[in-house]
Structure formats: C-alpha cells, structure tokens
Amino acid sequence: MIDFIQMIVSGIAVGSSYALMGLAMVIIYKTSEVPNFAQGEMALISSFFAMMLLTSFHLSVYLAFFFTLVFAVLLGCFLEFAILRRAKEPNVLGMIVITIGIEMILLGFVSWKFGAEQKTMPFPIGPYDSLIIRDIFISKLEVLTLVAALLLMIVLFLFFKFTKLGLAMKATQQNRVAAQIVGIRTNRILMITWGISSLVGAVAGLLISPTIMHPYMMWDPMLKGFAAAVMGGMTSLPGAVVAAYLLGIIENLFGGYVSIEFKTVVAFVIIVLVLCIRPSGLFARHYVKKV
C-alpha cells in the first residue's frame, strides 16, 4: 500500500514539471494556433542563463532568478517579433517547421556555448533534500514544483478569464480579423503571449535544472508536456494540467507494476489511444472545420 501511495506521489511530482511545460505550450497554442516545439529549448537557454548569472557573475539567487525571468520574457517576445511574425502564408506545417528550426538553433547555441557535459546548478534547494511524511518520500524540490505548477495554473486561468488582456488573447485566437476590427493590436497580443509562455517554460526549466542539467535536459519534459497539452485538448489550461498529472501517475504506476523499461514510452501509447477515442483531446470541444 505504501508502495502504491509512494508511486502516486512521485507521479504527481514528476507530473508537475510536465504540467508547467504543458501550460507553456497551451498558452501559445490558445492564442496563435502554433504548436511550439521550441518551448523546451527556450526554457533550456533561460536556465543556462540563470546558471551563468550564478556562477560567473556571482549574483544572489533571488536577483539571478528575477533576471532570468525577465530574460525569458524578452526572449519569447524577441522570437515572436523576429521570426514568427515574418512568416509568409503561415500554415500548421510551416509553423511546426519554423519552431523546430528555432529549437535546433537554440539547442546548438547552448551546447556550443556551454559544452554537452552534465553541469551542476547552484540552486538553493538540492535535489536530495526531502521530506518524509508517514513513510512517503517527497523531495522539497518536487513540492516546490507542484506548488509552482498549481499556482501558475490558477493565476493564468484567472488571467484568461477576468483580465482585458486575457480576453483580447482569446479574441485573437477565435478570429484574428474580427479582433483587429474591434481595435485589438493582434501582433502585440501574440508577442505578449510568447513572453508569458516563455516565462512559464523558464520556471519549469529552473525547477528541473537542479536534478539534471545538460543541453538535452528539456527534451523529455517538453515532449511529455506537449503530450499532456494534446491530451488535454491543446486549448484548455486545466486540461493540460490534469492530463500532465495523469500521465505522470500512469507512467509511475506502469513503471512500478508492469515494466520499468517501457516507462518512458507508455505516455505516448496512452496519447495515441486517447486521441483515437477523442481526436481533440479530453477537455476540448471537437471543432469541425468548414470547407
């Protein structure tokens, strides 16, 4: 029984980092309908930026993290402004290819600048500081990730629901021309969206970096986060978070009871099955395209 609860708790813990990446993807997709494959590498470059500030410039942790988040927002805005906005006749495939291109550029840059070997992040909480509550282990970092994921989800949910900017973002997604007619500067909205999304991704990157820090560290969280976002319906913030926790828990239970070897792929098998039954994910209404 303890094993079972331990697996659920670890599943929730690992699901939190998927949830953060999933949230970041959903924010961009919600507004611009671009599946952003560069999300992981945007978070990657932000966390290496934080490491550089901490080790080379010896800033205090809070200051370094603050600058990192500012850097992440600027990076997101810059990528949208410099690349995404310049795309001619954008279609889904073209956008996917552009974001994959951005991903490769950022990945190449980070591994050129810092080398491909494992680094250590001077994070205030180490990966092995853990709490033990009635025989259940959970590391402090995982608790922090969980809190961050839930907090960000709630803040973003309220933001999309109750602020003018959030409403404008929704309008931009639903009908860009109509949004422009009522006076929304859709270009600027898209830029802000990328900034916010990059910020959420950077939080995920910072929280992952104490345990694992090398140029490929974000691939697994990014793909799982993407999978969770797709499973949740790509446009639903709570959907992405719930799906991320589901994936994390199922992955851990599968690893514990069936086969530890195929633990990492079970998420994708689930995705394919879920998509076969509900092609638009669990939490989105099926949208039928007109001819």
Place this chain on the structure above:
Amino acid sequence: MDMKREYYEDIQLLSSPVVIFWFVVLIVSLYLFPLFVDNYYVYVANYIAINIIVATGLNLLVGYTGQISLGHAGFFAIGAYGTIILMAKAGVPFLLALPCAALVAAGFGFLLGLPALRLEGPYLAIATLGFGLTITQIIGRMEIFGGREGLHAPDIIIGSWVLDTDKEFYFLLITLTILLLLFMRNLIKTRVGRAFIAIRDADIAAQTMGVNIVYYKTLAFAVSAFYAGMAGGLYAFVLKFIEPEIFTLMMSIMFLAMVVVGGLGSMMGSIAGAALLCWLDLKLRNILDIPYIGDWLETLSQNWFSITGVSNIQFIVFGSIMVLIMLFEPLGLYGVWIRTKKYWRTWPF
C-alpha cells in the same frame, strides 16, 4: 511553348528528345562516377542516395497528402532491423529480406495511418512522434534486436556476387534508388497521386468528389513507410552496424527538414534537399577542418564559447536553414529553381 494538349503529355516521363538525352547522360554518369573518385565520395553518395529515398517517401506523405510525420525514424529502424534479422537469423537472401522488412514497415505505416484519419496538425505530430520514440525504445530493450549493443550487418551475397565494398554496394543502391524514384514519380502522376493531392488541398471536398479518404490516407502512410523501410534496410549496410541510438527523434526531424528545405510537393526538391542537407551534415561534423572558417571558429570558440561543443554548430546551421527557407521561400529549393528558370526565360524583361 509549354502548353499541354493531351493527357499523355501531362503524365509522360520524358517530354522531348533533349530531355531524353540528358536523362541518359545522367543515368550513365551516375553509374560511371564511382570509377573515377575516392572511396570516401562513394560513401557520401551512398549516404545521400539513402536519404533521397526517405525524403521522397516522406514528401509523398507531407508534401502531397498533407499529413505531418515526425516518426519516420521509426519506419527507418524497422527496415534496418528487419532486413538484418531476416538475413542473419532466418537466412533469407538480401534481395528478398529488404522488401519484406519494408513491407513490415509499411504495415506499421498502415497502423499509424488509422489514428491519423481522425487527427490533424499538432495532434498528428505528437502521435507520429510518439510512434517513432516507442519503436526506438522497444528495439533498444529487446534481446532479439541486439539490445543496446546493436547488430552487425552480414555481407550481401547476390548469386555469386559478394558485395563487401562501398563501391560494389553503390551499384546496387543506385539501381534501387532510380527504380524507387521512377515508381514514385509515376505513382504521383496517376489517379492515386491525384487523390493524394486532392486530400491535401481539401479533404472534405475530396471526399465529396468520391475519393475514399480512409483508403488513400492509410495508403499514403503505408507507401511512405515502405520507402523509409527500404532506405533503412539499405542504410544498415552502409553503416555495417546499427544500434538503437541512431534512430532518434533528431533523425525524424532531419528527414522532415530535407523535405521542407527541398520543397513540399516536388520530387526534384526532395532530391535536392536530401543532397544538400546530407552533404552539409557530413561537412559540418568536422567543422574545424573546413578551410578559413574552421580556424576562425576555433579562436571564436576558445574565446567566447566552449571548444568541446563546437560540432553543435551544425544544429545552428540546420535550424537557420529551416527557419530562413520557411520565411523567405516556402516552396524551398524547388521554388528557388522555378524562380531562377522564369527569370532567365524572360530575361532581360
């Protein structure tokens, strides 16, 4: 001048005596070329030819049928492992094992095509991506596939001809490549090819016109997977040794990049894209050996970057090519070629 007056003119392979002449010159020079060059260049040609096969296959799916796939490394792996296992464990001759393995890949392509009937855009991307990753993981964990240690390719023996050098393999490979390309070109010009294009342009409209979407979409996946499987089986003999680490997500991305850089919906484009990216890939692996730029990059890396990560510049180059092509010439290299041709035809106006 270019007006087509009857249906046959639209589908014929070689439209004029001049084209026939150059076609024959091309084929002959492709066969004679290994007699005059180093072994290394034959290896490069093999590598390029294999990627051309995958790129044309993927182009059928992405460029002609409008479905995205980020899992072609999976089909590639199935082809490679299938061929080697059929030859080594079951003693099947190469010329039979290769299409059998490719048919297995096509079967998996058919299976992947089934969920694809209901999915599009990012949903399809993640489903195919998951397929590719799953295949690699399964192959890496099973004993029959050699696990993490990988497998060695046996020698190819056809009749009494033992192909154990790159040059000998080149003749087999180039023959298969030409046959596969001709088949693909003809497939696209037929009823089937037009059905694919109709599905890409408007699937619901195509269905209304009587195109069987279930049949043609799964067929597109199966044919595309067959090409990837053929290429994978051949690739195993270029490398002589395969392990699961080769067939990564990065490989699927590179295949997609070849198709996009070359130009979606154009066979010449796929060939050009595959040739360009493969050549760059081989060149950039030893980036510090390139004259002039190499020295400059070395000092730059020592001063500002890390010297250990210098080979990762290839990712920057590939990424930039993908982004720039998509931004400035969505039709890829083929679009550049069309524009140049038009410019010179009407020059100086």
